[in-house]
Amino acid sequence: MGTLNIKGHQEVRALLGRILEEERLGHAYLFVGREGIGKRLVALEFAVGILGEGSGERVLRGIHPDLMVVEPEEGIISIDTIRDVQEWLSLSPMEGTKKVLLMDDAHAMREEAANAFLKSLEEPPISSLILLVTPRSHQLPSTILSRCQVVRFAPLREREVEEVLLDQGVDEALAKELAPVSQGSVGQALALIEDEGILRYAKGLYEGDIRVSSLLKALSWKGKVPAWKRDREAALRVLTLLRGMLMKDMERGERSPLLWERHRLLARLEESLYQYNLNPQFILEYLELRWRSLAL
Amino acid sequence: MATITVERETLLDLLQSAQGIVEKRSINPILTAVIVASSEGELSVQGTNMEESIRVRAKGGFEGDIYVAVSLSRLVDFVRELSPGPVGIEFSEEGHLLTVSQKKAQAHIPVLSVEDFPVLPPPPDVTFPIERGVLVEALSKVFFSIAVDAMSTALKGLFVKKTEDGIAFVSTDGHRLSLLEMEYTDLPYGEMGLVVPRKGVQEIRRLVEKSKGDTALLGVVQNHLYVSTEKGEIFVRLLDARYPNYQKVIPKEFSTKVILNREALAKAVKRASLFSSERSMGVKAEIGSDGIRVSSMVTAEEVFEGSAVEEVEVLEFSGEPIKIGLNAKYVQEVLSVLDGQQVCMEMGTRLWPVKFTSEDSPGYLHLVMPIQLEEASE
Numbered sequence: 001m002g003t004l005n006i007k008g009h010q011e012v013r014a015l016l017g018r019i020l021e022e023e024r025l026g027h028a029y030l031f032v033g034r035e036g037i038g039k040r041l042v043a044l045e046f047a048v049g050i051l052g053e054g055s056g057e058r059v060l061r062g063i064h065p066d067l068m069v070v071e072p073e074e075g076i077i078s079i080d081t082i083r084d085v086q087e088w089l090s091l092s093p094m095e096g097t098k099k100v101l102l103m104d105d106a107h108a109m110r111e112e113a114a115n116a117f118l119k120s121l122e123e124p125p126i127s128s129l130i131l132l133v134t135p136r137s138h139q140l141p142s143t144i145l146s147r148c149q150v151v152r153f154a155p156l157r158e159r160e161v162e163e164v165l166l167d168q169g170v171d172e173a174l175a176k177e178l179a180p181v182s183q184g185s186v187g188q189a190l191a192l193i194e195d196e197g198i199l200r201y202a203k204g205l206y207e208g209d210i211r212v213s214s215l216l217k218a219l220s221w222k223g224k225v226p227a228w229k230r231d232r233e234a235a236l237r238v239l240t241l242l243r244g245m246l247m248k249d250m251e252r253g254e255r256s257p258l259l260w261e262r263h264r265l266l267a268r269l270e271e272s273l274y275q276y277n278l279n280p281q282f283i284l285e286y287l288e289l290r291w292r293s294l295a296l
Numbered sequence: 297m298a299t300i301t302v303e304r305e306t307l308l309d310l311l312q313s314a315q316g317i318v319e320k321r322s323i324n325p326i327l328t329a330v331i332v333a334s335s336e337g338e339l340s341v342q343g344t345n346m347e348e349s350i351r352v353r354a355k356g357g358f359e360g361d362i363y364v365a366v367s368l369s370r371l372v373d374f375v376r377e378l379s380p381g382p383v384g385i386e387f388s389e390e391g392h393l394l395t396v397s398q399k400k401a402q403a404h405i406p407v408l409s410v411e412d413f414p415v416l417p418p419p420p421d422v423t424f425p426i427e428r429g430v431l432v433e434a435l436s437k438v439f440f441s442i443a444v445d446a447m448s449t450a451l452k453g454l455f456v457k458k459t460e461d462g463i464a465f466v467s468t469d470g471h472r473l474s475l476l477e478m479e480y481t482d483l484p485y486g487e488m489g490l491v492v493p494r495k496g497v498q499e500i501r502r503l504v505e506k507s508k509g510d511t512a513l514l515g516v517v518q519n520h521l522y523v524s525t526e527k528g529e530i531f532v533r534l535l536d537a538r539y540p541n542y543q544k545v546i547p548k549e550f551s552t553k554v555i556l557n558r559e560a561l562a563k564a565v566k567r568a569s570l571f572s573s574e575r576s577m578g579v580k581a582e583i584g585s586d587g588i589r590v591s592s593m594v595t596a597e598e599v600f601e602g603s604a605v606e607e608v609e610v611l612e613f614s615g616e617p618i619k620i621g622l623n624a625k626y627v628q629e630v631l632s633v634l635d636g637q638q639v640c641m642e643m644g645t646r647l648w649p650v651k652f653t654s655e656d657s658p659g660y661l662h663l664v665m666p667i668q669l670e671e672a673s674e
Contacts, residue, residue: 065346065414090449091347091493092519092534099536125449125536 004048004060005167006041008160012153013042020049026149027124028132030106033153035135036187038164040104042153043131047100050129055096065094068101072108079113086116089125099128106132107139114141121147155184165189181244191237198234202241205291232273235280238287239270261294298360299386300334304378304398306354307339307385311372313352313506313528314343316499318368326412329365332385332394334358340528342416343368348499349416349520352528362387365408366394374403417531420515420522422484428504428512428525434465434476435501437633437660442494443469450537453491456521457539458483466542472626473542473649477659485516491539492521496532503530546663547649550642552615554583556608558639558654562631564590564606569624571603578667579624583643584617585610593621593667611638620646621667627652630662 006013019025029046031039047067048056058064068088070081085101093099109117121130121144132148134140156164158179164186165175170193181199182189192199243266246259269287272278314330322328330343339358342351364387371394375383378398386395393404435454443451446469455466462480467473492500500523504512507525515522520531568579571592578593587610592603620643631639636656643650649663 090452090535090537092536094346094533095518119447126538127536 004041004045004056006038006045007164008156009038009042009153012151013045015151016042016046016049020046025050025129027128028121028130028148030137030140030145030148030150031131031133031153032137032150033135034155034183034185036185036190037153037156038186039133039135039153040102043102043104043133046131047102050098050100052096066096066099068099069104070101071104075108077103077106077109077113079110079116082109082113082116086120089120089128093127097127099125100131101128102131102133104133106134106144107136109140111141114144118143118147156186157184158182160184161186161189180248181241183240183244183247188240192241195234195237198237199241202238202245205238205288206242206245231280231284235273235283236270238284239266239273242266242291243270258294262291265290265294298334298362299384300339300358300360300362301382301384302339302354302356302358304375304380304383306356307383308372308375310339310341310352310354311368311375313503314341314350314368315372316502317345317348317350318343319345320369325367326365326408326414328367328369329408329413330368330371331365331410331413332362332371333364334360334362334385344414344416346414347493347533348496349414349531350499350503350528351416351530352503363410364394365410365413366405367408370403370405371396374405417518417520417522419524419529420517423513423515423522423524424480424482424484425511425513426480428507428510430478431504431512431514432501434478435497435504437476437657438465438467438474439494439497439501440629440633441467441469441472441474441662442497443467444494446470448537448540449535450491450539453493453535453537453539454497455539455542456488456490456492458485458488463488466539468542468545471623471665472630473545473663474630475542475546475661479659488516489539490516490521491535491537492532493535496521500530500532503528545649546661547644547651550615550644550648550651552583552618552643553613553640554588554610554642555612555638555640556588556610558631558634558637560608561588561590561639562628564608565622565624565627565631567606568592568604571601572624573598576621576667577624578621579627580619580621580669582617582619583610583613583641585613593669618643618646619669620650621669622650622664623667626664630664633657634660634662 031043033039044059048059051059051064051066055064059067062069068085070077070085089101124130137145161182161184162175162179165178166172174193178189178192246263250259269283273280273283318330319327327345330341333340337357338353338355340351340353342349362385374396378401381398384397386397392407394407396403396405438454442454446452451469457464457466459477462478463483465476504523504525507527509526513524519534521534523530565579568590569577569592571594572578573594576593580591580593582589588608589605590608591605594603630652634652634654634657636654638654640653641650646666646669649665652662652664653660
């Protein structure tokens with residue numbers, strides 16, 4: 001199973017290992033935790049454990065007949081997909097004694113899809129195990145939540161994020177820089193590499209020497225994404241990054257009122273973006289203004 | 297370079313046998329392919345959709361060893377357009393091409409990697425023989441009651457169960473039930489309770505019906521039902537479900553029993569149903585010692601659009617007179633699979649299932665749930 005190369009999550013993996021060892025497998029599990037921390041990898045590892053020896057390579061290549069992996073297409077898991085899933089679930093395993101359904105980003109099921117899927121959870125097929133994975137369990141209907149055993153994943157440790165980044169060929173200096181601001185998510189760290197401009201901007205803002213003439217200029221190369229979406233994502237990322245940096249300082253024991261003020265500012269802006277969908281450009285401008293004035 | 301020659305009809309027959317199973321389109325291209333293999337004078341074609349897998353063969357002193365995976369629809373479409381007579385099949389390793397030729401016509405079809413082709417289960421270690429004709433009969437008597445669309449997974453399959461002294465084939469869609477019990481000593485399985493998907497049963501029927509030879513072999517391996525005949529073998533993946541206890545719905549006693557001419561009843565039901573509401577497709581049957589009166593089931597408003605009624609002679613009658621509603625299609629379907637000239641109907645109350653049997657179809661019984669008669673239409 002070394003090929004999966006999972007870092008961290010020792011407790012969860014030990015728990016799953018014990019479940020397999022003691023043969024007290026439930027019908028359905030829901031893996032919950034931040035985006036980009038390796039929940040799906042752990043789910044695959046669990047699947048290999050269930051499907052048995054010799055399944056590892058085919059599981060990784062995605063060609064094991066007794067494993068079905070479902071993920072959103074264009075952001076949603078449709079009712080048609082759920083019908084295919086149910087068709088697949090209705091059959092006995094092809095090779096062994098168990099089949100595994102792995103549904104990543106299960107919250108992407110629309111209401112009708114979730115309702116249809118509920119049937120599979122209510123009357124679980126005899127030989128199938130259902131593994132749902134999501135960073136946003138609150139978006140799942142309670143009827144689904146209540147029928148799964150929930151397994152919570154903690155964010156990765158800084159060192160673990162760094163190790164994964166190095167494994168993926170990120171250069172050492174960058175990995176060291178990204179790991180502390182990634183909030184325990186490899187996914188976020190990798191996204192930051194793509195958005196190096198955003199990272200530079202956030203750092204500049206944080207350290208008080210903004211010479212960045214404009215963030216939007218730094219973003220101008222990301223031409224493929226529609227402007228509003230690009231700006232919104234950028235703004236969110238900046239806010240998340242700044243918050244990560246604040247947290248780091250607080251962890252180090254700094255407790256100045258300035259930190260708290262800035263923390264509150266970020267929270268307020270995040271809320272405006274998420275809940276009220278305010279213009280991201282406006283939010284960034286306001287952020288820049290307030291952030292500096294708070295420093296004075 | 298290996299070359300074999302085969303008659304077009306033989307080749308076409310093999311390919312068409314796989315056509316019901318192999319998918320035309322698939323995300324996984326290998327599932328649209330069949331393996332064409334020739335060795336030791338036998339030519340075989342195998343295909344799978346991961347639910348049903350088939351391998352059919354023809355003997356004929358073919359020379360040359362071939363083992364390739366190739367798109368079935370390409371191959372079958374081309375072969376179908378050829379004239380009767382010999383067809384050449386040639387495989388060149390270097391070009392990764394299968395060449396199919398007849399006189400001056402030639403097709404080059406790219407081959408796919410045989411390593412990617414799904415591994416089929418091995419034939420089971422233990423099988424048991426069953427007369428081919430008997431199996432064809434058995435399947436036709438229970439196939440039509442398998443649920444097409446049901447909430448329950450189990451009902452979408454045919455239940456094949458080991459009983460005390462034989463095998464039972466059971467199917468039900470909740471409105472009717474078919475049960476065929478067959479004596480069979482020395483069944484090599486201690487226990488057996490398989491739920492075979494409807495589509496799989498259909499493919500088994502196709503293979504067994506098209507085969508020659510007296511016997512078919514049945515067996516179970518790795519969650520698959522295995523059926524083998526002289527023509528080839530088929531593996532059908534079983535449903536992952538427990539079949540409900542069907543014995544519970546079969547009434548032990550009935551209060552009315554009537555014996556009728558099967559064909560006369562079938563025709564009367566057909567004629568009466570022509571005027572029935574489309575929704576119910578029902579007929580009313582009033583049964584007494586002096587005969588059975590079959591009439592259209594219509595609502596009070598539809599009465600003005602016409603109706604039909606017919607008396608059918610009763611050959612034997614015992615018990616209480618009764619008036620019930622029945623789904624005409626269900627009755628016709630069971631009457632068409634029963635053997636012999638006579639049919640026996642047994643009834644309890646208006647809400648009990650009606651039992652159909654025939655002396656000439658031993659071991660077979662069929663239940664139909666009656667339709668509730670609306671007071672207005674009585």
